[in-house]
Amino acid sequence: MPDTPYTIADLLRVMQRLRDPDGGCPWDLRQDFQSIVPSTLEECYELAAAIEQGDYPHVAEELGDVLFQVVFYAQLGREQSLFSFEEIVHTLVDKLLRRHPHVFADGDIEGRVEAQCEVAEVKRSWEAIKREERAARSQRGVLDDVPVALPALPRAQKLQKRAALVGFDWPDARAVLEKLDEERNELREAITTGDTAAIADEMGDLLFTCVNLARRLGLDAExxxxxxxxxxxxxxxxxxxxxxxxxxxxxxxxxxxxxxxxxxxxxxxx
Known part of the structure; x- marks a missing residue:
């Protein structure tokens, strides 16, 4: 154990050594962007589990594992001249400054905004800025940048939230409950017919409506x-x-x- 704590620079150097063709780790050398995605998802779920259990020493360890995934992608990016860890950090800080004009005056890290801002106003500003960012990427559809790779529950919730931003939403939770009853009846009818495709379709509609109900109740479905x-x-x-x-x-x-x-x-x- 060193006398002083290791730093980000040490972590980046460890990653370089692991990927060094001369004496690096054989497993790490075989990996690419696609092959480590499952590990990234697994580490994120392990972090979520540690947080749910309130096991904070384990949370710190799992955060390190998630950070390692970022560093691994950064090393792959550097090797292929796509991007570096420094570029990742720069892009992130730039985005945070841009998306928080209510905190960072004139987009400066030390710039301070004196006026207090309400949460609702922050959300409106956040979505407006993200719309501008999507337009800059030629993503003009409301749902354009909702990732297909998201797990089904959070993706359904994100799609619904996006649609709600343009007014395509239920007026309240009671209206969603009525829709839930409608979907249950349609599922019963499909089950009666024995049509497997119709049953699957109606079951999906029922689940999608349940996610909508959770959202209208202020709950995260996942x-x-x-x-x-x-x-x-x-x-x-x-x-x-x-x-x-x-x-x-x-x-x-x-x-x-x-x-x-x-x-x-x-x-x-x-």
């Missing part, structure tokens, strides 16, 4: 579902533990009514 999944997992494990203490049988050996009784007990204990 976080809300992750919370529900964690709750289900926690209660299911309580069921397993209770059954193991009682007679050692597995859940698969129980009747529907016995499973329901265990579930009710697990909910009561939660």
């Amino acid at each position: 976080s809300t579902l992750r919370h529900a999944s964690a709750k289900f997992e926690r209660r299911f494990r309580v069921m397993e533990a209770a059954l193991a203490e009682a007679d050692g049988r597995g859940l698969a050996a129980l009747t529907t009514s016995e499973l329901e009784a265990l579930w009710v007990a697990a909910k009561a204990r939660d």
